[in-house]
Amino acid sequence: MSSTFFGLSVSVSGLSASQRALNTVSHNISNMETEGYVRQQVVQVDQSYLKSGQYQVGRGTSVEAVRQIRSIFLDNMYREAQSALSYWQTKASALEDVEAVVNDFSDDEGIQTAMEEFLAAWEDVANDPSSDTARASLLGYADSLTALFNLVDEQLDQIQENLDTQIQSMTEDINTIAGQIAGLNKEIARAEINGDNANDYRDQVNSLLATLSEYVDTRVSINSQGMYNVSVGGVSLVNGTQANQLSCQTKSSQGTFTAVVWKDTQLELKLKDGMLLGLIEARGEDSSVVESGTTEEDADADAANYNFSGDSANLISEIRAGFNILVNLMARKINGIHSSGEDLDGSTGADFFVKIDESLPFGIGNIQVNPELQDTDLIAASSVGNANDGAIASEIMAFADSDYFTFDGLTMNISDYYAELIGWIGTQGEEADSNVSNQEALVEQAQSNWQSLSSVSMDEELTNLLKYQHAYNASARVMSTLDGMLETLIQQMAGR
DSSP states (O other): OOOHHHHHHHHHHHHHHHHHHHHHHHHHTTTTOOOOSSOOEEEEEEEOOOETTEEEEOOOEEEEEEEEOOHHHHHHHHHHHHHHHHHHHHHHHHHHHHHHHHHHTTSSTSSSHHHHHHHHHHHHHHHOOOOOHHHHHHHHHHHHHHHHHHHHHHHHHHHHHHHHHHHHHHHHHHHHHHHHHHHHHHHHHHHHHHTTHHHHHHHHHHHHHHHHHHOOOOOOEEOOOSSSEETTEEEEEEEEEEEOOOOEEGGGGGTTSEEEEEEOOOOOOSSSSSHHHHHHHHOOOOOOOOOOOHHHHHHHHHHHHHOOOOOOOOHHHHHHHHHHHHHHHHHHHHHHHTTTOTTTTSSOOOEEEEEEETTTTTTSSSSEEEEEGGGGGOOOOOSSSOOOOOOOOOOOHHHHHSSSETTTTTTEOOOHHHHHHHHHHHHHHHHHHHHHHHHHHHHHHHHHHHHHHHHHOOHHHHHHHHHHHHHHHHHHHHHHHHHHHHHHHHHHHHHH
8 A cells, every 4th residue: 555655656756847847848938039048958866765675666756956058168158259259349330430530531622632732832832932822822721731630630539539438338337237147146046045946047147248248358157156256357346246346537647538447446447358448449548749849850850769550459549649640740840941941021930830739749639820820921931031032942842752751660751651541540440340250250150059059949849848748648647547546445445
């Protein structure tokens, strides 16, 4: 009799395990289209045997766990690939904005044309130094050129300010995600310590981690309590139920722009990949050249040291540096030549260009034609004050053709330098686009590997549905048979 009741207990364990497996299959199928859902699987184990005399008697089955079918290795591989992709996408996007600005000034009304017209106007003055028309034309071309340089500065400022705003917004988003992960860690620990299933919480965490990996490169581990620990740049962002916070601080080394620091320590965040790093590098810092002095000799000395190489990862800062070298050397060299000459009245020439802000070096955004030269007689075209002498104007023309500028170790004239600078910007854009394409392929491969392991397959779930349904029916048949046996046994004993 006792063995019969024991058999009922075994069949009940089979029914219970099959029912839970069927519920899990149903949960998988219903979440087949849920973004980030990882399929779940029931893990059944046989219960410990019962010793009966010299024999062992099976006690049925039990569900040990409902596990997620996922690989930490594949998760990390996907996050790393996504971080690198987001970094290059951000750089490529910023370069598109910069190229749009530069291309606006590269057509027939662009900087190259304006420089050529400005320098050609000096030739007209050299040929006819006393001509009011030639002098007025020179002044007009000079005004147009400086206006274009200042407009480039204004538009680069707008791009940098927009990037800086995105950096601040993304920092807040990272803090929000860190807080959400810490909160979900608490829910995971609470559920699993009570023996409940926390897989859906884990899906939420991994979805947040996928988003976080787009922003910054992360390192993720799971502690002994099943909670997720996340570090960024070697510093803990989430440790169990505690979240560290980031902050944006203005640092003097970066001018008016913000640096992302850890709120508690004020240490700057160190990154290797991710959208945030892309934004920081694309924005760069405030940049200007350093003037060693105001004389022509000082400009010549600086020209030997100003070498644009494009080595810095700080994109817009580097572009600014390239433009600033051009503007600074051009303004100071022409000023040096111009101030050594004489105007039509025989007076020593004034500077041709002056700064908008005298506290800053010459550069885009800080150059204008000397307002005094609105009286065109004050343009110093002569070396001796003779109305027919255009020696100074000729010297400025000669400067335009001289190899005065250095680009990546090669000396060249002002026109070639500008062309190389624009070409470098285009090359940076092509490199970024190429890296985006490469990383997209890697992310696609990582996603494919992840989906082949962790996504829900309808065919597989339907197979499992039939399998567990048959197992359920078999356990029910065993129970029905045992029930019939018990009924017969009871009836026979009652008839005695």
